Amino acid sequence: MQFGNAASENVAGRFKFRDVNGDGVINSKDLSVIGNPHPKFNYGLNVNLNYKNFGLTLFGQGVQGNQIFNYVKYWTDFPTFAGNRSTRMLCQSWRPGATDAILPQLRSSDQVSIQPSTYYLESGSYFRLKNVQLTYQLPQALLSRLKLGNTSVYVQGQNLLTATKYSGMDPEINLRNYSAGNDRQIGVDGGSYPVAKTVLVGLNLSF
Amino acid sequence: MKKITIITLVLCVAIASACSDKFLDVQPKAALAVSTLQNKVGVNSLLIGAYSLLDGWATAEGAYRSYQVGADNWVYGSVASDDAYKGTIAGDQPPISLIEQGNIQSDNIYFRGKRRGMYDGIARTNDVLQALAATTDVTDAERQQIIAEARFLRGHYHFELKKMFNMVPYIDEKIYNPNDLESTKMPNNEDIWPKIVADLKAAYDVLPTKQTQVGRPTKWAAGAELAKSYLFQKKFTEAKPLLDAIVASGQYKLMDKFHDNFRAVMNNNTESIFEVQYSVNDGAAGGENGNIGSTLNYPYGGGGVTTCCGFFQPSQNLVNAFKTDGTGLPLMDTFNATDVTSDQGIESTQPFTPYAGTVDPRLDWTVGRRGVQFLDWGVHPGKAYVRDQAYGGPYSPKKHVMYRSDVGTNTFAGNPRLNANNYRMIRYDHVLLWLAEVEAEVGDLEKARGYVNQIRKRAANPDGFVVNPNGKPAANYVISQYTAPWTDRAVALKAVRFEQRLEFAMEGHRRFDLVRWGIAEPTLNAYYAAEAKKRQYLTGVQFTKGKHEYFPIPLQEILNSKKGSTETLTQNPGY
Numbered sequence: 001m002q003f004g005n006a007a008s009e010n011v012a013g014r015f016k017f018r019d020v021n022g023d024g025v026i027n028s029k030d031l032s033v034i035g036n037p038h039p040k041f042n043y044g045l046n047v048n049l050n051y052k053n054f055g056l057t058l059f060g061q062g063v064q065g066n067q068i069f070n071y072v073k074y075w076t077d078f079p080t081f082a083g084n085r086s087t088r089m090l091c092q093s094w095r096p097g098a099t100d101a102i103l104p105q106l107r108s109s110d111q112v113s114i115q116p117s118t119y120y121l122e123s124g125s126y127f128r129l130k131n132v133q134l135t136y137q138l139p140q141a142l143l144s145r146l147k148l149g150n151t152s153v154y155v156q157g158q159n160l161l162t163a164t165k166y167s168g169m170d171p172e173i174n175l176r177n178y179s180a181g182n183d184r185q186i187g188v189d190g191g192s193y194p195v196a197k198t199v200l201v202g203l204n205l206s207f
Numbered sequence: 208m209k210k211i212t213i214i215t216l217v218l219c220v221a222i223a224s225a226c227s228d229k230f231l232d233v234q235p236k237a238a239l240a241v242s243t244l245q246n247k248v249g250v251n252s253l254l255i256g257a258y259s260l261l262d263g264w265a266t267a268e269g270a271y272r273s274y275q276v277g278a279d280n281w282v283y284g285s286v287a288s289d290d291a292y293k294g295t296i297a298g299d300q301p302p303i304s305l306i307e308q309g310n311i312q313s314d315n316i317y318f319r320g321k322r323r324g325m326y327d328g329i330a331r332t333n334d335v336l337q338a339l340a341a342t343t344d345v346t347d348a349e350r351q352q353i354i355a356e357a358r359f360l361r362g363h364y365h366f367e368l369k370k371m372f373n374m375v376p377y378i379d380e381k382i383y384n385p386n387d388l389e390s391t392k393m394p395n396n397e398d399i400w401p402k403i404v405a406d407l408k409a410a411y412d413v414l415p416t417k418q419t420q421v422g423r424p425t426k427w428a429a430g431a432e433l434a435k436s437y438l439f440q441k442k443f444t445e446a447k448p449l450l451d452a453i454v455a456s457g458q459y460k461l462m463d464k465f466h467d468n469f470r471a472v473m474n475n476n477t478e479s480i481f482e483v484q485y486s487v488n489d490g491a492a493g494g495e496n497g498n499i500g501s502t503l504n505y506p507y508g509g510g511g512v513t514t515c516c517g518f519f520q521p522s523q524n525l526v527n528a529f530k531t532d533g534t535g536l537p538l539m540d541t542f543n544a545t546d547v548t549s550d551q552g553i554e555s556t557q558p559f560t561p562y563a564g565t566v567d568p569r570l571d572w573t574v575g576r577r578g579v580q581f582l583d584w585g586v587h588p589g590k591a592y593v594r595d596q597a598y599g600g601p602y603s604p605k606k607h608v609m610y611r612s613d614v615g616t617n618t619f620a621g622n623p624r625l626n627a628n629n630y631r632m633i634r635y636d637h638v639l640l641w642l643a644e645v646e647a648e649v650g651d652l653e654k655a656r657g658y659v660n661q662i663r664k665r666a667a668n669p670d671g672f673v674v675n676p677n678g679k680p681a682a683n684y685v686i687s688q689y690t691a692p693w694t695d696r697a698v699a700l701k702a703v704r705f706e707q708r709l710e711f712a713m714e715g716h717r718r719f720d721l722v723r724w725g726i727a728e729p730t731l732n733a734y735y736a737a738e739a740k741k742r743q744y745l746t747g748v749q750f751t752k753g754k755h756e757y758f759p760i761p762l763q764e765i766l767n768s769k770k771g772s773t774e775t776l777t778q779n780p781g782y
Contacts, residue, residue, distance in 0.1 A: 005310055007747020027782065028314040028762050080298040108598065109297035109744040111304040 008112075013094035013105030015113050035121045037187020040065030055135040055152075062127035062163075069120050069188045070168045077103060078114040124187065126164035126171040132157045149206035158198040170194035241385075244334075245341040247349070253335045254353060257360050258422065260328030261483045262630075263321070264499055274300070275320025277500015278483040278630045279607065280715030281519050282306060282317060283371060283758065288717035289734035290708075292742060294520030294599035295507070303518075309735070309748040313759035313782050321371060322761055325364045326391075329378050332361035336380040355413035359424045359432070362406030365399060366436055370719045373757040374779060377402045392768050392775045395760065400440055407433040411449075416456060421475045421484070427453045428481035431633045434641060439723050443645045450642045453480070459635040461661065464671035466572040468636075469606045471617035471628040478636065482629040487619040494619030498607065502624045506575065506603045509555065509591030512584040512611070514624050517594030521574040521602040523549070523741050524734055525712055528705070529570035535667075535687030537567065539705050543737055549601040550577040551741075555591040565685035569666050571673040573712045575603030579681040580673050583611045600741065606713050631714075636662055640707050647700045652693040659706050660688040666710075728752040754781025 020030040047058040076086040094101035104113045113119075135154040143151055164171045173192040175185065234240055244253055259265055263276030275282070285291040286307050293303045302315050335357040339350060361379070368375040376393035379402070384390035410429035418425055424432075430449040437446035453459065460477050467473045475482055487497040507517030526549070527542045548562045561578040571579045577589030582605070590596050592603050609618055609626040619625035643658035665671075666686055673681040693699040704724060708717060721727035728750050735748040759782035768775035 005308060005747050005749070008744075028312045028759075031314060031762070078298070080301070082296060082298070109304065111301040111308070111310065114301060 012099070013101075015104050015117065015119065017115075017117065034116075034118050035067035035069060035187065037066055037068070037124070039063035039124070053137040053139060055133075055137065057131070057133045057135075058129065059131040060127060060129045062125070064125045066124040066187065067121050068124035068166060068168065068171060068173060069116075070122050070166070071120060071188055071190045072168055073120055074114055075191075077119075079106075079108065079110055080114060122167060123165050124171050124173075126162055126166060128159060128163075128172065129157075129161040130159060132160060147207075150204075151206060152204045154202045154204070156198075156200040156202065158200075159195050160197060160199075241338065242341075244338045247342065247344045250335060250339045250342050250345070250353060253331065253338055254356060257328060257331035257335055257357060258484075259496075260324065260331055260364070261360075261632075262485070262496070262498070262500055263324035263328075264495065265327065272320045272324070273499040274503055275317045276324035277498070278632065279501060280367075280719075281501065281504060281713075283321065284715030284718050285713055286519065288721060289522060289731060289738070290525045290712050290717045291522055291604070292520045292599055293518060294594070295503070295517040296595040297598050297744070299516065300503070300518070304744070308744055309750060309755065311755065311758060311782075313762040313765070313778065315759075315761075318371075318758050319761035319763055322368065322375075322764060325368050326378065328364040329361055330383060330385070330391075332357045332364070333378065333380040333383040334385070337383075340380075351413050352415075355410045355429075356423060358406040359410035359414065359429050362403050362410065362436075363432060365403045365406070366432070366439075369399060369403060370439060370722075371758050372760055372779065374760070374777070375399060376776075389770065392770055394775050395777060400436065403436055404433065407436060416458065422482070424481055427456060427458060428633060431480050431638055431641075435633070435637075438641060438644065439719075441648075441723075443649045446641065447645045447650070450638050450645065453635075453638050454642070459638070461635055461639075461665045463665070463668055465569055465666050465668075466671060468631055468634060469572065469628070470610060471613050471626060472610075474627070474629045478634050479629075479631055480633040480635060480638065482631050485627045485629050487617065487625060487627050494622055494625035497619045497625030497627060498630065499625060501607050502622075504604050505608060505624050506581075506592040507594035509588050511588075511592075512581060512608060514622075517599065519604045519713070520593070520599045521604065521713060522734075522738060523547075523600060523602075524738055526570065526574055526576070526602065528708060528712075529567040529573075531565045531567055531685050531687075533565065533685070535565070535685040536689065537702075537705055537709065539701055550589040551596060551601045553577075553589065555588045559589060561682065563683055565683050567666065567686050567709060568672045568680075568682075568684040569709055569712075571605075571681055572671075573605055575605045575608075577601065578675075580675050581605070582608060586675060598742075604713055636665075636710055640703065640710060643703045643706070644700075647693075647696065647703045652696060652699045655699050655703055656689050656693045659703060662706060662710055663688045722756045727756060751781060754779075 017026045017030065019026055020032050023029065042063050043061070045058065045060040047056070049056040073086070074080055075083065077089050089103060089106070092101050093103040094105045104110070133154055133156040135152050137150070137152045143149070162171070168189050170192060172195060173187070173189045243249060262278050264273040281291070282303055283306070286293050286303060293300065293307045297304070302317050305312065305315055306317060335353065339345070339353055345353070365375070365377055374395040376395045377399040378391050378393065382390060382393060407429055410424065411426055411433055414424060414426040414429050416426045430453055434446040434449040437443070437449070459480060462468060462473070462476055462478045467476060468478060485496055485498045487494055489496060503516040504519035505514050505516070506512055507515060523546055524543055526547045528537070530538050530542050530547060532538055547564065547566070550559045553559050559577055575581050575587050575592065577587050579587055581587040581603070587603065589601060593599060593601060607628055607630070609623055609628055613626060613628070614623050617627040639658045639661055643655040646652065646655035646658065663686060667688070672684050675681045689702065693702070704720070707720060718727065721730050731750040735745050735750070739745040739748070757779050760776055760778050765774050765776045765778060
């Protein structure tokens, strides 16, 4: 049972859509809510370690149990406009002999596979090390000789590590505002700009 | 004690009269209150606003919706028929492809866009009528005229919805309450033709035969629109006197050249009965009044006219329909047996021999094809003008395209795709061919032949042929009138319908005409089967009788129609 034109859709190598209302036809009556943008819980982690003149602070944050509608795949995994494609499309599309695929058989015109479906849904859980800072406090003996107050040097890294299974650029997506007057959409990744990794080297001087 | 009572009473009276709670009702500043518009200037401004929705587009939602709701119905009337393909590339605007491929679903955003545009227009006409009722500084004649124009527009907007969706609620100024969002949640359980007819009739009875400002409907525009609605209802005898009166008025005539109907410099000519007025460089910051609904429908590459985006390409079937036999008559039954040769698969740099067979000269004012002068942009170079020939075929649209000589004067600064080439909603050639249809259905076949011949005579004017830079006609144009008497009603009707296709191709009428003629299913299913050999994506496409005559009520509108938990709107059969 397939969405749309039976001759082109009721063949091997196409997505199977679920007949949600069980009427034997796949159409817009089978639309249903898929996925949940709300995490089961948010959590954070703060660690502060000091040893002799060294100090280490860690801040991590994560969400667990939400899903993201990875709408970027509309552009990368399907023949939408002309442009760059994902390696998924190259290597994991259905073809005779490679039927254990995640994507349908490639064809030049395909308006059916791109319909919103669970294909776009992915786990949005992640844990991200937002901040790491290693500080070295210069020894008092040295400082008094230089006539300085408390002085430290540090190395700081932001967003260095992200643990996630999400395949998009960044699981930490913001609300998506499609265009003026439209509802803001939560949990839809329409190509949100990813956060930057930052490394800072610093010096704290006091006189 | 008595004194105290009196003083208290006086005080009470003083307080009660000194102070009302009026100060609590402050009229908002920098916002337009309805009361501000309840005067002659305000009502006329509201009326202009109601006209503005003829192009379907006036919201802040971005240009995206404009394609869904353009006045020329290119998606619903032409792409969804045997006249045109979506064109461009496969992956651009996939919702149109779903419609083109008969994969018609109620959640397609295009249907919702069209519906919202038309109901926005209806709301504005009702704003006019409500504000007018509270207006006192207009004369009785002015009042009647404003009502007539508003009802013409309201009838038109409902007509658009009727031919798209069939079962739709009719919203008039008594139902519509801008302060109550529930007020327009009306069921779609009745046939609204009588109400459309009542609006158009009211306009017809009052409107003058001539208007001082172009763009406003005349009595004849209302009469033609009313007659058109009768044709959709198969009430031919009711349509006939209205159409006859337009002819008898002597106010309109066919332009000498067919293509005079498709140029901005010929807007509002003597053939025009009602045009959707486009304008540019009029203060609209984004050129929004310049045929924004067709902004995707221009050749894509190759220099010259090319800008964007390669949509709306004529079908091979349409091109074939313009073939004529040796005597200059159309090949109504066999036209699609062989193709007019095209440059499909041939690079613009490679040689190409154009089709030498005989064709109707209107072909080359309707379709851009290789080797034929493309307006004043030079000779169409073929593949270089087309975004993806393998997908969308070798042809380009032509009727709405601006001329090079219009650039700057009739085009929006910086984007010539927004231009002032009006959409001719009703022309005198419509009236003549509708009369031919009426005569062929219920009247005199010879009269029908006469009307068709008027159209063919004009098309045959050699001054109107497309001429190539070598000074010669761009193709082998042979066209003639029907000289043998028409005696068979079925044959006459077929000829009239075929003529309508040729005359109005690519103008957004075809699918609606096929449906009202009751021949959509055989015509389109034959088309899909044959055209799939050229456009593989049409393989297996089916027009389902009893379902596809109308488009589905947009799903989101059904959800929005809920009163409590009950949906007010009912989906059309089959969806």
